[in-house]
Amino acid sequence: MTVAASASSAGWRLTAGSPLPGFWPALGFTLAYLSFFMLLPLAALALRPWESGLDHVWAVISSPRTVRALQLSFGAAFAAACVNAVFGTIVAWILVRYEFPGRRLIDAIVDLPFALPTAVAGISLAAIYAPNGAIGSLFAPHDIRIAFTPLGVMIALVFVGFPFVVRSIQPVLQDLDVDVEEAAATLGASRLQTIARVVLPAIFPALLAGFSLSFARAVGEYGSVIFIAGNIPNVSEIAPLLIVIRLEEFDYAGAAAVGLVMLVVSLILLFILNWLQAHVVRSASR
Numbered sequence: 001m002t003v004a005a006s007a008s009s010a011g012w013r014l015t016a017g018s019p020l021p022g023f024w025p026a027l028g029f030t031l032a033y034l035s036f037f038m039l040l041p042l043a044a045l046a047l048r049p050w051e052s053g054l055d056h057v058w059a060v061i062s063s064p065r066t067v068r069a070l071q072l073s074f075g076a077a078f079a080a081a082c083v084n085a086v087f088g089t090i091v092a093w094i095l096v097r098y099e100f101p102g103r104r105l106i107d108a109i110v111d112l113p114f115a116l117p118t119a120v121a122g123i124s125l126a127a128i129y130a131p132n133g134a135i136g137s138l139f140a141p142h143d144i145r146i147a148f149t150p151l152g153v154m155i156a157l158v159f160v161g162f163p164f165v166v167r168s169i170q171p172v173l174q175d176l177d178v179d180v181e182e183a184a185a186t187l188g189a190s191r192l193q194t195i196a197r198v199v200l201p202a203i204f205p206a207l208l209a210g211f212s213l214s215f216a217r218a219v220g221e222y223g224s225v226i227f228i229a230g231n232i233p234n235v236s237e238i239a240p241l242l243i244v245i246r247l248e249e250f251d252y253a254g255a256a257a258v259g260l261v262m263l264v265v266s267l268i269l270l271f272i273l274n275w276l277q278a279h280v281v282r283s284a285s286r
Contacts, residue, residue: 045263048256060254061261065233066242070261072150073239074269077218080157084214085207088165095166096173110166113159118223125156126228148230153238156225161214168210172203208277212270219266 049057060066095107113121129136129146136146146152176199184194200207222240229236239262246255 042263045256045259049253049260052253056253057257060246060251060257065237066239066258066261068234069237069239069242070258070265072153072237073219073262074265076150076154076157076238077161077215077221080154080161080218081211081215083154083158084162084165085211088162088210088214089169089203089207092166092169092173096170097178110163113161113163118160118221119227121159122156122224122227125152125159125224129155129228147228148232149236152228152230153225153236156228157218157221160221160224161218164213164217165207165210168206168213169203172206173199176202205277205281208273208280212273212277215273216266216270219262 049060091106091110095103095110126133126147128134129152131137131140131145131147133147139146146155180198181194184198185191189197220240222238222244225238226241229238229241231237231241239258243255243258246252246258
């Protein structure tokens with residue numbers, strides 16, 4: 001057996017003549033970095049709720065206020081990610097496939113939620129969608145409220161998560177050869193059939209990645225939501241705000257309990273999305 005280590009059963013191989021040496025130092029640095037900045041804080045979050053006992057943890061996470069806040073956070077995040085998946089794909093398609101005046105400006109505006117402070121975004125959205133705002137005033141006569149409702153929460157989450165979908169799909173569309181679409185049209189496929197059978201299968205893994213990023217960003221969003229949500233308990237109160245309220249009450253164990261529930265649910269959902277993405281990639285490569 002040579003110095004070159006082989007572990008085909010584990011799905012990886014090290015060779016003595018590798019053009020990228022230094023595997024073990026790099027692996028050690030990676031594990032140390034992840035442990036220090038991610039695993040240790042997560043371990044502290046997992047241990048902190050139990051300081052006040054199991055009864056206190058259960059009382060916090062099973063209270064109607066906590067359950068409603070978790071439902072709103074995850075439900076609005078999922079709905080916002082779905083909206084971004086549809087319209088983000090359309091925007092990415094337009095930016096890649098068409099040349100028109102102002103295209104570069106629109107391309108730059110897509111990244112605006114990345115640079116804009118979340119508090120500024122929340123104040124702006126609240127001012128626009130409030131009953132006396134530019135858009136909210138159009139719906140107020142019909143007794144439709146946007147700001148200070150779950151709908152307003154979802155709009156804020158759509159705003160912060162939109163760039164993730166566009167930037168995930170855009171490079172894939174740029175690499176997708178237009179000749180493939182033209183060949184499908186030559187063979188008699190309609191435009192809808194070309195999109196459904198040629199374009200969507202090619203961009204679907206990137207679409208899932210953008211959806212996951214948008215969802216993950218929305219679940220933990222705080223700054224842009226609290227201004228437009230109104231923070232009404234059992235109506236428009238999000239889980240991150242409930243954590244802050246618990247901290248202000250010096251109930252650190254209760255805040256950690258809510259955070260732990262969010263962490264577990266988020267990990268499960270992201271694991272499912274990543275598994276689905278990997279399954280799609282494997283199916284497409286066969």
